[in-house]
Amino acid sequence: MPRLMTDSTMETGKIAGTQAFQFSSTRIDHLGATEYTLVTVAVDVTGSTKDFADELRNTLIAAVESCKKSPRSNNLLLRVILFSSSLLNGIEELHGFKPLGEIDPQSYPQFKPYGTTPLFDAAFSAIGATNTYAKKLMDQDFLANGIVFVITDGDDNNSSTTMNMVKDEMARGSRSEEIESLIGVIVGINAQNFAPELKKFQTIAGMKYIDAGDATKGKLAKLAEFVSQSVSSQSQSLGTGGPSQNISATI
Amino acid sequence: MKTSPLTFMEGEKMIFFTDHYFQIGHAHYTAGKPCQDHALSRSSGSIACAIVSDGCSTGGNTDVGSRVLTFGTLQAIRDHAKASNGSLATAKVSILSRQQQLIGVMRPVLGLDRGDMLATCIYAYFSQSGGMIQVYGDGVIAWKDRNGDIFMHRYEWADNAPFYPSYEGLDLQAFINHHGGDLEAVRLIGHSAFGSKESGYVEVDSTDYTLQQGINGISMEISESLLEQIEFLAVFSDGVTQIDGVDWKDAVGEFLAFKTSAGEFAKRRMIRGIRDMQCDGRGPIDDISYAVIHVDQEKVQTEESQ
Numbered sequence: 032m033p034r035l036m037t038d039s040t041m042e043t044g045k046i047a048g049t050q051a052f053q054f055s056s057t058r059i060d061h062l063g064a065t066e067y068t069l070v071t072v073a074v075d076v077t078g079s080t081k082d083f084a085d086e087l088r089n090t091l092i093a094a095v096e097s098c099k100k101s102p103r104s105n106n107l108l109l110r111v112i113l114f115s116s117s118l119l120n121g122i123e124e125l126h127g128f129k130p131l132g133e134i135d136p137q138s139y140p141q142f143k144p145y146g147t148t149p150l151f152d153a154a155f156s157a158i159g160a161t162n163t164y165a166k167k168l169m170d171q172d173f174l175a176n177g178i179v180f181v182i183t184d185g186d187d188n189n190s191s192t193t194m195n196m197v198k199d200e201m202a203r204g205s206r207s208e209e210i211e212s213l214i215g216v217i218v219g220i221n222a223q224n225f226a227p228e229l230k231k232f233q234t235i236a237g238m239k240y241i242d243a244g245d246a247t248k249g250k251l252a253k254l255a256e257f258v259s260q261s262v263s264s265q266s267q268s269l270g271t272g273g274p275s276q277n278i279s280a281t282i
Numbered sequence: 283m284k285t286s287p288l289t290f291m292e293g294e295k296m297i298f299f300t301d302h303y304f305q306i307g308h309a310h311y312t313a314g315k316p317c318q319d320h321a322l323s324r325s326s327g328s329i330a331c332a333i334v335s336d337g338c339s340t341g342g343n344t345d346v347g348s349r350v351l352t353f354g355t356l357q358a359i360r361d362h363a364k365a366s367n368g369s370l371a372t373a374k375v376s377i378l379s380r381q382q383q384l385i386g387v388m389r390p391v392l393g394l395d396r397g398d399m400l401a402t403c404i405y406a407y408f409s410q411s412g413g414m415i416q417v418y419g420d421g422v423i424a425w426k427d428r429n430g431d432i433f434m435h436r437y438e439w440a441d442n443a444p445f446y447p448s449y450e451g452l453d454l455q456a457f458i459n460h461h462g463g464d465l466e467a468v469r470l471i472g473h474s475a476f477g478s479k480e481s482g483y484v485e486v487d488s489t490d491y492t493l494q495q496g497i498n499g500i501s502m503e504i505s506e507s508l509l510e511q512i513e514f515l516a517v518f519s520d521g522v523t524q525i526d527g528v529d530w531k532d533a534v535g536e537f538l539a540f541k542t543s544a545g546e547f548a549k550r551r552m553i554r555g556i557r558d559m560q561c562d563g564r565g566p567i568d569d570i571s572y573a574v575i576h577v578d579q580e581k582v583q584t585e586e587s588q
Contacts, residue, residue, distance in 0.1 A: 060544035065553055171542045172550035174557075270557075 041127055044167070046159035046200075051120060051191070052152075054160035055127025057108060059171055062130075064106050066174035068266040069128055069165055069210075070098070071110045071157040072258065075150075075183040075220075076118075076142045083221070083246035084142040087182070090251040095136040097259035103266040104131050110160065111139070114153035116189040117146030122156050128164055150187035151197055154236065157181060158200040158215055165210035176211040176274070177204065178265040180258055181238075184221040184246070186228035194235045201237040212274035214265055215239065218254065218282075221246045243282045250282070257282045296410055296509065297580045298330035301548035304571035305556065307521055308564045315339070318401070319519045319571035320348040322356050329368065331359045331407045332573030334421060336519040338400035338446065339568075346394060348401040351447070354384035359407050368409040374416060374501055377407070378447075385448060399448035404517040408575055413504035415517065419444035422518040422530065423502070426538045427511045432483070434534050436473040436523060437500060444520075445470075445496050454497075461493050470496040475531045479539060483531035512577050514538055516548075521570030525556075526563030533559070537572060548574040 040061040046052040074091060076084065091111065098107060108128040114121055125139055161177040168175040187194075204213030215238035219229050226242060233240035241257070244250045257279060264275040300323035310317060318337030324330065335351040337344025358380035362373055381403075389399055402419025415423050417437050424434035439445070440461065449457050461469045470491035477483035491500060504512070516538060523530035536555045540547050552572065556565050 059542065062545055065546065065550045171544070172540075172547070172554040174554070 041129070044160070044163055046156070046163050049159070052156050052159060054110065054156065054164070055124060056110075056164045057127070057129055059167070062173070065172075066269050067106050067108050067168060068103070068262065068269060069108050069110070069161045069175060069177040070262050071112070071161055071177070071179045073112045073114055073153040073157045073179070073181040074142075075115070075148065075185070076113045076144045077115045077148045077185065078145050080142070080184050081144040084144045086246060086248065086251050087220070088139060088142050090255045092136040092139060093252065093255035094258040095131070095134060097255060098262050099131045101259070101263045101266070103263060106266055106269070107131050107262065109134060112153065112156060113142065114149050115144070115146040116149055121149035121152045121189065121191070147189040148183065148185050148187055149190040150181070150183055150185070150232070151190035151192045151194055154179070154181050154197045154215070154217070154238070155192040155200060158197065158204065158213070161213060162200060162204045162209055169209055174211060174269055176213065176265060176269050178214045178216070178262055180216050180218055182218045182220060182254070183229075184219070186225040187232070194232055197236040205237070211269065211272065214261070214274050214278060216241055216261065216278070218243050220244070220251070220254065239278065239280070241280070241282055253282045295580060297327050297578050298325040298408055299543050299576040299578065300325045300330050300332055300574060301546055302332065302571070302573035303549040303552045304569065305552070305566065307524070307566045307568040307570060308526070309567050310339070310569055316345040317569045318345045318348055319521060319569035320352045321571040321573045322352040323573040323575065324356060325575070329363050329409050330575045331356065331405060332515070332517050332575050333403070333405040334517050334519045334571045334573050336402045336419065336421065336521070336569065336571070341400035342395050342397035344398060344401050346392070347399040347448070350385060350388050350392070350394070350399065351401045351403050354388065355381050355403060355405050357384055359405070363409070368411060370407065370409060370412060370414050373407060373414055377416070378499075381447070396448065396453060400446045401448070402444050402519070403447050406515055406517050406575060408504070408509065408577070412506045412509050415502040415504065417500040418447045420520045422520070422522050422534060423516070424518070424534045424538060425512045425515040428513050431476065431478050432535055432538055434475045434483070434531060436475070436530060438471050438473065439496065440469045458493065465494040466492050469493045470500075472500070477531070477535070479535055483535055485531075509577060514540060514574055514576050516572050516574045518572045519570060521566050521568040522572065524568040525559055525566050525570075528559050528563065543576040543578070547576070548572065
């Protein structure tokens with residue numbers, strides 16, 4: 032659920048066809064550019080991530096800080112969500128789609144890992160919100176594309192949505208004129224035991240699966256760099272009619 | 283976008299929003315020339331203006347000249363608005379005089395030549411009591427009413443040699459001589475068209491203007507009652523008439539097909555429109571610019587309603 036709206040530059044939206052999945056986004060009249068890449072990072076804060084929660088938070092911060100240095104930073108809108116069954120409705124939105132200049136990642140709260148994994152809900156929320164907001168932008172003559180990262184250490188075991196619902200949202204993004212292009216990436220961290228399930232999710236949902244390896248400092252630093260470079264690449268492909276062809280297949 | 287009623291209700295007044303955009307044309311881009319069009323717009327809510335200027339492509343640094351003209355015109359309108367308290371009665375003469383004064387001061391300060399100042403100027407100036415549009419040179423003015431119908435007027439000079447407000451003295455005489463020397467000769471044509479996206483656009487009339495009339499500038503008065511019927515009004519440089527594979531009337535209609543009036547609505551519309559046009563051609567051949575005023579209404583608090 033989005034946080035209580037106290038920021039007058041933001042508004043709440045619902046993913047089409049659902050009541051439970053809401054998101055927040057910058058109001059159109061507060062947007063300064065004419066084209067945007069909508070970036071979503073969904074971070075697993077289930078109990079099994081407890082041992083590297085701080086490192087995961089630092090990775091998120093590093094990725095955001097790196098995106099801020101991109102020459103395309105004025106054309107990026109970022110949404111960050113956490114997911115775990117311990118959270119209300121399984122999803123907590125740290126912030127909705129906001130210009131990078133308005134985000135202070137150092138103020139992201141410390142993660143409190145607990146609960147089981149609503150992975151499909153996280154992917155559905157990330158992709159669905161991207162599609163819904165992109166449609167709103169495109170309907171008002173903005174140009175928009177999107178990229179979604181779902182960072183997890185395990186397979187789904189607690190979602191209200193299904194793999195096929197995620198697949199339908201990914202397909203909606205790729206076939207319609209609601210968004211120029213959409214890339215979805217599942218990033219497995221410490222997830223070797225669940226690689227077969229995550230690869231199956233990749234195949235069915237139409238997303239990419241990247242194995243980021245163990246949750247070491249070095250690997251997590253590379254993950255931050257991967258996120259930043261992928262965002263930059265997708266942003267540079269805006270206006271070409273298709274997704275970036277330069278997203279790395281490995282970290 | 284919300285539906286706008288056809289008339290204003292009692293207790294409502296007009297509120298204006300503006301936006302503008304300009305872009306380099308294919309010919310200038312491939313020739314390594316800068317964009318010589320410029321556009322500006324401003325609104326205080328109750329008063330608004332929209333201005334475009336198109337620099338002569340064979341002049342000097344007319345990219346700078348067109349900017350001096352738009353900013354000079356904007357300042358002249360500001361000065362008039364402050365002094366006149368919303369009345370447009372003296373606007374044309376007052377703005378022309380102040381415009382010439384500002385341009386005359388800026389040219390030597392910036393070290394510009396007379397050739398750098400050769401640029402057209404079209405502006406629209408709206409207040410609560412109505413509006414005026416002034417055309418010096420060539421270009422298009424168009425408005426969309428609350429029914430969605432668009433009225434457009436294109437001003438075209440013979441020999442593609444428009445009048446520039448900076449002409450004076452020997453330059454003005456040379457311009458007159460270029461057009462045959464007879465001030466009563468017809469050298470400017472106004473083509474009027476009407477229609478909608480659904481029904482298409484047709485030319486309905488044309489008006490002849492003498493050389494003298496073109497030099498004096500073409501004025502159009504917008505009454506308060508007409509203004510209440512207008513949803514969007516735009517002034518365009520003649521670049522809108524030179525889009526590869528696109529008739530000028532269709533181009534104007536496309537650029538007035540606003541989905542919203544929030545933020546940089548005109549900029550987004552033109553960028554999107556040009557992108558679509560480039561799918562079937564090269565897009566704008568010449569530099570293109572427009573400035574738009576959106577007329578909306580807001581409730582006025584009366585003693586009864588408080």
